[in-house]
Amino acid sequence: MKILLVGAHGTVGRGVAAELAQRHEIVDAGRRGASVTLDLADADSIRRALESVGPVDAIVSAAGQVGWAPLLELTPEQWAFSVANKLMGQVNLALVGQAYLRDGGSITLTSGVLVDQPVRYGAAASLANGAIEAFVRAAAIELPRGLRINAVSPGVLLESMSELGPFFRGFEPVPAARVALAYSRSVEGAETGRVYPVR
Template sequence: MKIAVIGATGTIGKAVVTQLAVRHDVIEVGNSSGQYQVDITDIKSVERLFGQIGKVDAIVSTAGSAHFGPLQELTPEKFQIGLRDKLMGQINLALVAQHHLNDSGSITLTSGSLSHEPVLQGVNASTVNSALDGFVRAAAIELKRGIRINIVSPTVLQESLATYGSFFYGVEAVPASRVALAYSRSVEGAQTGEVYRIWK
């Protein structure tokens, strides 16, 4: 298959590329590096990306960020970080990709365990992850031409503990290589509308 991985230079993205590249033609897309670049918050940029890479059999998104901070200090501007980037950025990818996938292609997005297991200072991330899970379940019943859509919901990565570990005390971290298996299952399997939870 011809697979575009958006966020290919990130921790999860690199693991997904490693997992899929042994069997498929993987196109690595990043925000500022990779074979191609895209700003997922700008739908025109997303449209240009697909104009460049052409038809594909699958897209995988491991891109997007959210805001972490105390509820008492949240502002609409801070809340927009996750809504604009991780939520709408990935929705932009799905909306455009549906028209550029081959028949029976697939879309795989990324949410996270905070949708169901919130942590202190993670309100923005919990909201965004829950919304993404809902988008995928709803989109799955409307996509045409046999196109599938799933989402991977990982807990904190072992490789990311230095950055995010203080938000996840008591939570068992998982390696990116294990999380990458769920993306393989989504791309190379047959399910749709699934939330693959990799929490422990």
């Protein structure tokens, strides 16, 4: 399979690339340092990137930024940033990307543990994650040509605990390699409209 992996050089993305590259051709995409430049917050950038890559068998998003602040201190700009990146960036990746998928291809988006286990400062992430999961379930019943769509909902990553640990006290971190297996299940399996939590 030829797989477009957005966010391939992030913590999750590196794990996903290591897992899937054993069996498939990975086209790495991201805002910086990737083979293909793609900014999730810019639908035209998504379209240009896909046009340059050509037909693919799967699109995987392991990217999406959010604002991080106490609830009543999150600014309108931070809310808008979170929606434009983590939420609508991935929605647009799916909507634009479906036209570049071969029949029977798949889309895998990323939500996260804060959808059902919120922490302080994470309200914008919780909002985006919940909306992504709802979108995946709804899109699965309407995508044409046998296309599939799922989401992976990782817990806090072991590799990120040095940075994020103070926000996730009491959470059991999960290694990126284990999270990557859920992406493999989405890409290489047969299900659609599913959310795969990895906790």
